[in-house]
Each structure stands twice: as structure tokens, then as C-alpha cells.
């Protein structure tokens with residue numbers, strides 16, 4: 445039976461008058477990839493900082509790898525790695541030197557450090573560039589190195605704060621592959637992202653946060669099904685989407701929706717019907733409070 449790598453109950457955090465986290469409940473099973481999806485300023489980094497003991501919560505509890513983040517900080521720290529939004533590498537050193545430095549600082553012997561460095565350079569496809577200074581690296585190479593550094597000592601729970609922000613599509617996909625490999629080695633990955641596709645592709649479970657609350661939790665498919673079975677899209681003569689309408693997908697519903705449009709659609713308007721995307725989910729959940737409260741029920745269902 446799977447155990448929980450992360451358990452969060454009623455977590456709250458405010459800065460002055462601003463409530464950043466207004467009571468977060470969340471459970472992450474061991475060995476899974478969990479994505480926390482939310483717009484800018486939703487509180488994703490704040491939550492990661494609390495889970496990694498960098499910030500204290502005002503109320504509520506959180507356990508990581510079985511340790512309480514408030515009272516068992518050392519246990520938490522021993523169990524986690526964190527990669528932040530900005531690559532924390534020494535640009536004047538080579539990637540081999542960066543990895544070696546972290547290995548020795550983490551208490552590995554010289555021999556262990558050499559072996560681990562070689563292994564990580566290989567995994568992250570950095571062997572060819574291992575002896576070049578990091579300042580000559582591309583953004584993708586730096587992110588890969590940053591991730592490699594956070595894995596010098598392999599921890600059961602890995603936190604990735606927007607790991608692919610600023611990367612091009614190829615580098616992003618390469619990192620996704622690496623994250624999937626980490627999962628296959630039993631590591632629990634908790635990541636934040638603003639990219640819907642990233643959550644869709646990678647995560648076993650997704651929570652959407654907005655306004656300091658979890659407004660939905662589920663698999664990508666479960667979240668999409670909440671938006672509706674099919675989305676009717678109206679396109680203008682230049683193929684621009686002028687309206688998207690979620691429907692249940694039933695013939696009755698689709699027919700009623702189209703009839704309901706009546707004369708509102710301009711002449712020349714075309715119709716397509718497609719499956720909902722994560723974009724639909726995101727827009728629905730983060731822009732309408734009614735949707736948010738409706739989905740709160742989903743959250744409870746998904747937790748059962």
C-alpha cells in the first residue's frame with residue numbers, strides 16, 4: 445500500500461493583511477509526481493517554502509516524509525531536495541566542479557563524490573560539457589545542472605519550484621523525461637508550474653490553487669471531465685476562437701447549446717467540438733468563484 449510523502453492540513457500563511465494561503469489541505473502519495481498549478485502570485489512558492497522549512501506557517505500542519513515541518517525540521521531537511529526558480533550554481537566553476545563541491549559539502553567521500561558526479565553528469569546529459577564553465581551554458585543546461593545538484597545526495601522527496609520556467613520546448617521535454625525517470629526510481633516529486641501542459645504530461649495528481657485555496661484536486665482527466673464532456677468552439681472566418689462553451693457532450697446538450705446561440709453568432713461563424721484541455725480547466729477554475737466552490741466538492745470526492 446502506498447504511504448503519504450506529504451500531508452498538509454489547514455495550512456495558513458499571511459503577509460501583513462494579505463492572506464497568501466487560506467487553509468490548504470493536500471496529500472501526496474509516495475513515489476508519485478504531484479503538480480501544484482496556479483497563476484502568478486497564487487502562493488505556490490510560499491507553500492514550497494513552508495514544506496521545505498524555509499518559511500513558517502501561521503496555522504495548520506504539514507508533514508514531509510513523516511516529519512512535521514514545524515517541530516521535526518532536521519528530519520524534513522534530511523529527506524528533501526529543493527530546486528528553486530532560479531538556478532543556484534556557481535557560474536565560474538564547471539559543472540563537474542559544482543557537483544564535486546556539493547558532494548563534499550554534503551559529506552560524501554572523495555571517491556563517492558567522483559562516482560556520483562560522473563553518474564549525474566551522464567543522467568543529465570552534461571558529460572560532454574562537464575569541464576566547461578557554467579557561464580558558457582544555455583538556460584536548459586543550467587536547469588539540468590541545477591536539478592543534478594539537488595540530487596547529489598538522493599532524497600526521497602524532491603521539490604521543484606517551476607522547474608522549466610524560461611526553457612525552450614526541447615529543453616522542457618528533456619527535463620520532463622528526467623523527472624519521469626526520478627519517479628521510476630521511487631522519488632516523490634512535488635512541483636509547481638504555471639504550464640498546464642506540464643501538469644497534464646507529468647503529474648499523477650494535480651491541485652489547482654487560486655486565491656490561497658485549493659480549488660480542485662484530481663488527475664488531469666478528472667479535472668478535464670469537470671469542465672464538461674466536450675467544448676463547443678465558435679470560430680470566425682480567420683479561424684480565431686470567438687467563444688468556447690463547455691457542454692456535457694450529450695447530443696441533447698450540444699443541440700440545446702447551439703440552438704441557444706440563435707442569431708447571436710455572426711454569419712460565417714464555424715463550429716468545432718473538441719475535448720476540454722487543461723487550459724479550459726485552468727480558466728474555469730481560476731476565474732469563477734462559483735466554479736471554485738463547485739469543484740471544492742470534487743476535491744473531497746477525489747480525496748476519498
Ligand SMILES: Nc1ncnc2c1ncn2[C@@H]1O[C@H](COP(=O)(O)OP(=O)(O)OP(=O)(O)O)[C@@H](O)[C@H]1O
Nearest residue numbers: 459462464482483484485486487488489490491638
Ligand atoms: N516574504 C514575503 N513578504 C511579503 N509578501 C510576500 C512574501 N513572499 C511572498 N509574498 C507575496 O505572497 C504572494 C504569493 O507569492 P508566491 O511567490 O508564493 O506565489 P507564486 O504562486 O509562487 O507566484 P509565482 O508563480 O509568480 O512565483 C504574492 O503576492 C507575494 O507578493
